Amino acid sequence: MPMQAQEIEDLLRAxxxxxxxxxxxxxxxxxxAMVEDExxxxxxxxxxxxxxxxxxxxxxxxxxxxxxxxxxxxxxPE
Numbered sequence: 001m002p003m004q005a006q007e008i009e010d011l012l013r014a015x016x017x018x019x020x021x022x023x024x025x026x027x028x029x030x031x032x033a034m035v036e037d038e039x040x041x042x043x044x045x046x047x048x049x050x051x052x053x054x055x056x057x058x059x060x061x062x063x064x065x066x067x068x069x070x071x072x073x074x075x076x077p078e
Contacts, residue, residue, distance in 0.1 A: 002028025015055035
């Protein structure tokens with residue numbers, strides 16, 4: 001079943017409560033997210049993105065995942 005933007009944001013917010021999070025997309029399968037959080041400081045992009053994927057709690061895992069594609073941008077606050 002496709003995921004709505006609010007569902008994705010809720011999952012991300014649980015792991016990154018103080019982050020600035022923007023989730024876009026309307027088809028529920030191909031979505032985009034931007035997560036800006038202090039916890040990313042000192043981590044490379046791969047580490048940052050792995051943290052975000054972990055927060056999605058398996059929703060992108062395998063061909064039966066609820067979310068097929070997520071264009072992801074991670075940032076450290078300036």
